[in-house]
Amino acid sequence: MKSFLHLWDNKPEEIESLLAEAKRLEREPLSDVLKGKVVGLLFMNPSLRTLASFQAGVAQLGGSSFVLQPGSNSWGLEFEDGAVMDGVAAEHVKEAIPVLAEYCDVLGVRCFAKGEDLSEDLVDGVMEKINVLSPRPVVNMESAADHPCQALADWKTLDDTGVPRNGKFVLSWAWHPKPLPYAVPQAALSMAAMRGMDVTVLCPPGFELPDAVMSRSWSLMDKPVRVSHNVDEAMEGAHVLYCKSWTAPSWYGNPEEEAKQRANLRNWCVSEDWFRTAEPSAKFMHCLPVRRNVKVKDEVLDGPRSVVVREAGNRLHVQKAVLSKLVEAASA
Amino acid sequence: MKSFLHLWDNKPEEIESLLAEAKRLEREPLSDVLKGKVVGLLFMNPSLRTLASFQAGVAQLGGSSFVLQPGSNSWGLEFEDGAVMDGVAAEHVKEAIPVLAEYCDVLGVRCFAKGEDLSEDLVDGVMEKINVLSPRPVVNMESAADHPCQALADWKTLDDTGVPRNGKFVLSWAWHPKPLPYAVPQAALSMAAMRGMDVTVLCPPGFELPDAVMSRSWSLMDKPVRVSHNVDEAMEGAHVLYCKSWTAPSWYGNPEEEAKQRANLRNWCVSEDWFRTAEPSAKFMHCLPVRRNVKVKDEVLDGPRSVVVREAGNRLHVQKAVLSKLVEAASA
Amino acid sequence: MKSFLHLWDNKPEEIESLLAEAKRLEREPLSDVLKGKVVGLLFMNPSLRTLASFQAGVAQLGGSSFVLQPGSNSWGLEFEDGAVMDGVAAEHVKEAIPVLAEYCDVLGVRCFAKGEDLSEDLVDGVMEKINVLSPRPVVNMESAADHPCQALADWKTLDDTGVPRNGKFVLSWAWHPKPLPYAVPQAALSMAAMRGMDVTVLCPPGFELPDAVMSRSWSLMDKPVRVSHNVDEAMEGAHVLYCKSWTAPSWYGNPEEEAKQRANLRNWCVSEDWFRTAEPSAKFMHCLPVRRNVKVKDEVLDGPRSVVVREAGNRLHVQKAVLSKLVEAASA
Structure with a gap:
């Protein structure tokens, strides 16, 4: 597992392993698996659960995180290849992503659908492009076509209940x-x-x-x-x-x-x-x-x-499991 | 002390104890009383001192924190019971607060007065509602009708000078x-x-x-x-x-x-x-x-x-005392 | 070195020493030189590299940081002496800077040029004023007239390549x-x-x-x-x-x-x-x-x-060297 982009990229035994680790982390929340590690969190869109649960989870695993919000605290981003950037966007993902990868060990990305072109949004091109550009593991914090951390939290909630x-x-x-x-x-x-x-x-x-x-x-x-x-x-x-x-x-x-x-x-x-x-x-x-x-x-x-609060609570546990596996895999 | 909503909720000896702890922390700023703990900071309104002093203080006590700003990096919040939420607010505090409590050990909240109805603002209903909804200790980081961290810092400043x-x-x-x-x-x-x-x-x-x-x-x-x-x-x-x-x-x-x-x-x-x-x-x-x-x-x-800078400096020390007591009480 | 405002304030041997330390930190990124220390990051303008690399770098040195953005998450700031503050700005730097210095060990500041008066911008008055007001070391994270962290990263990039x-x-x-x-x-x-x-x-x-x-x-x-x-x-x-x-x-x-x-x-x-x-x-x-x-x-x-990504990557290393030196000097 280089990145965590879609739950369906994972084999059943990998999902079972993530769920087992999430259950373990629910019982024993603290570890130092991210000691000395930095997780970059790139939000193109608003968030409550995702921002809070990632920052909390990273801290409970002994690591640290930073949050960037292009268009708010950070520069507006361009995604198109070959764009002539004389508009609002001041920076292209071709620079932004490799640069952020210099500063972090894992990169979380939220990039909602544009809502203009159905097939473009369904192929999840922005998330795919970001993953290709990043030498570091990428975690999908909700993309145009998927929200795998939510899906894994929901799976655990179904098991729990x-x-x-x-x-x-x-x-x-x-x-x-x-x-x-x-x-x-x-x-x-x-x-x-x-x-x-x-x-x-x-x-x-x-x-x-x-x-x-x-x-x-x-x-x-x-x-x-x-x-x-x-x-x-x-x-x-x-x-x-x-x-x-x-x-x-x-x-x-x-x-x-x-x-x-x-x-x-x-x-x-x-x-x-x-x-x-x-x-x-x-x-x-x-x-x-x-x-x-x-x-x-x-x-x-x-x-x-x-069980909506339990689903949200499980976001914390499953994301910690995902981060742990990604960091382990990256250092293997 | 489950929460720290108002200074007047505290007995004189509790206030003296907080002041003594604040003075101790001013001399010896570092501890690990918040080791492994996460403090969520929910700002409905802007802040300089409060955001900085809480994040600094939590770090000096060995913990970590996250910041949410509904309407800016996070979803706009609804507070009314029974609201039909077809307007701007995307999330109700009835979900937001229990969910955040899943991610943190203490929740700081800033929610200024709406300025529309005098008696509504004076009963501090939003802060009260948030405290009822939160299974975790809540710290009032300035509400419609009170600013107890400021009051405690001011008390210490009067003593200091x-x-x-x-x-x-x-x-x-x-x-x-x-x-x-x-x-x-x-x-x-x-x-x-x-x-x-x-x-x-x-x-x-x-x-x-x-x-x-x-x-x-x-x-x-x-x-x-x-x-x-x-x-x-x-x-x-x-x-x-x-x-x-x-x-x-x-x-x-x-x-x-x-x-x-x-x-x-x-x-x-x-x-x-x-x-x-x-x-x-x-x-x-x-x-x-x-x-x-x-x-x-x-x-x-x-x-x-x-003595305005000293008052602000004392915010750090008294808030660290409050956080220490809340975490102690919660784990007792 | 009390503050790091301009590269040209430093003697050649000081620059060589910073570059050597940056190279060492590139090879061995983790240390605890900032253990128990807090770095305040004050952004009057947007940022991607600077915010991310400072927060990541501080964490890798064992410290913690907070981010303030006047006008966004924080109050708008006034800079003029003697101003009658009945406009948009709610707080004067004469309060804001000494107060922030109460909460941090080093203060990073970004304050772009206003673009109205050439000589005013070239004398870098805002950064100068902030440095005078701060009892703590100040790091220039890009001012009206200089960007010394970028310059030092560029120097290292020239050496590297x-x-x-x-x-x-x-x-x-x-x-x-x-x-x-x-x-x-x-x-x-x-x-x-x-x-x-x-x-x-x-x-x-x-x-x-x-x-x-x-x-x-x-x-x-x-x-x-x-x-x-x-x-x-x-x-x-x-x-x-x-x-x-x-x-x-x-x-x-x-x-x-x-x-x-x-x-x-x-x-x-x-x-x-x-x-x-x-x-x-x-x-x-x-x-x-x-x-x-x-x-x-x-x-x-x-x-x-x-070599643009390498330049950005070097921001992390040189800034960690600068922070290390400032903290050493402040505690000497």
Whole structure:
């Protein structure tokens, strides 16, 4: 493991090993595996959990970290090859990444989707380019098309809360005031597929996930990913409802038109009655931040089904496991 | 002591113990009482002293810290129960605080007054809510209605500079281009009351502090808090002039009208002649930042009366004492 | 050495000693020379390399650091003596600097030129004032008129890549969409002069460096600094082309007029054919960030002449040497 870009790059035994290490670190949080090491954290977009959990985790492993935010405390970055840089961006990633690699042992990167071109965002070109440019291990702290640290934390949360490996996992669309990318839906879906779960995508017509996302998850499991437009049908016997919003693929990059498609879908807000056909102990999951009473009602978030804080807590443990493995691999 | 929200929550012997520990840490700044510990610092508002002194202090105690700034490097936060979050705020404190508590051992919080509703701000509801939501100790890094770290640093400064415990303490209003909250006036006034001082509030008519602030301080001492509109009278025999600006309570939440009340009060700028009836060695205090030649003349700030840098320096020592006690209490 | 404000304040043997220590730290990056020490980093302007390399370097030396950005996470600062502060700035450096000195052992400061008054910027008054106000050592992290950490890193890069001490150094102007200050040109020119190099400034007519910059460099060497407006002539036999943009001195503080002077100079973009009369192994240097295909073509930056990443990497090593010396001197 040179870098940690996607959970699906890892073999099942590697994932099991990361989960085991995360559980161990949850019990014994302190070590010195990062003693003398520096982790650079490059945020192109805002963060609460990721910034805090990476800085805390690095410190608990005996290392130190720095945070850069291009466009805020740092220069705006250019990503295009051959660009004539007479606009806003003052620095190209071709310099920024090799330079940062001079100052750190691991580089975490957050680079959200641009939301203009569907296929460009789905191939995750910026994260890929950064990884190629970096002589140091790179950790994906959420890219255009994936959020593998979240996926691994979610996997651990499913294990922690006794959700069976072959249980039923429902990924549901929910209404949101903005068109959102596919990073978390793809991360969650592929994680559930790799975990061996029975996976259903629940969404309004027209909001099916892009083919590339569906086929990736399908390729990772031995059963088909189902699609349903009906809550009761999708939720029948479900062990987990994983809630997220995403853009309607046909109107990707066309926010005005997409907003019209979403206009009458504010009833896609998860409430307790969504669980009436589910397993009684079914869990509610969400990667956070979540807009209360927009994507999900207070009654669910404040009730016993919600494991959202546990998911966030597990971010710390799994990321520490990932950092430990990367540093070990780099020094091997 | 689970949290450090208000100085007045602490018994006299607890305050003495914090002051003694602060003095010890001033002489011997380094320890490992926070070894392996992480302190989260959540800033809803700007800071110079607080951010720097907390990060420095945590490091000197062997720990580490992270900084989050909702609305800047992090998501905008919602505080209202039951809010339908379809506006700017992407995350509710009901998630944000329990999640941050997963990543840190102590949580420092800065949340200034909204300045819209006087009684809402004076009950300090946001800080209270955050403390209830946090399973970890919370430190008030200035809230709507209090600034206890400043108050404790000011107490130590009074001790350091030989101001008698029963000396005369004058809290004076000064002109400022903006309507400011009651956090520091209340912190300073209640601190002086608890310290046993003879307390006078000096202000133009109409700028008397809100009743709730006055009665709190009055309840903490055995003599009345006096109010004066006359500099020479208020300053007679004073050992300390503590300068601050605050909103006229009757026009709280009405900045246009309030600005008119202040329009002719630019002469409320502390100068050397304000001290003509004071003790010769009387000190000038201010919590900083201070607008020079607006709230106080250069001649005072640059002269021997000013102890403003010492107050700021004491922030470091007292905060380290507070953090040490909180971590000790949490692990007891 | 109390502070590190300008490379030219240091005797040749001090510079050699810093370079030797930097080379040692490049081989053995970890030490505990900053154990228990705090380095405050005050950024009035954006940064990528400087913020990351200082935070990484401090950590590798066993210390810790904090970052303040007035106007962003911190209060806007006033610099003028006697200012009546009723505008945007909430805090004067007369308070801010002594206060920060209470919280740190070394203070790094970045304060770019205001770009309004040429002689004001060239005397570097803000950095000078901050140094006078600080009882702690100050490190210049780029001021109005100098960037000594960059200069020292460049010197090491010249040594590392075998450029002879008496080789030919060409500092060339390049087109840039904005009028830029003289900090880096003066740092590079004076560094090359102190290193004993044969120095030429290459620029379009009207873009000669200010007399004060030229005479400073001239005073540091025993040969004249040449000026040329012709690429082939200037580059003849050159070992190094150091590329930078700067304002035409006659239109300093007059950006509209200055833009007209630059309008037809977009061909001042370094390409491979600029090296046709140079030494075959001639290096391309730039302090970064650099606008690709505006100041220099991809073919140069991506080719074997470019040592820009090495220059940036050396920032880490030389700054660690500087910090080590300052802390040693302060405790001596």
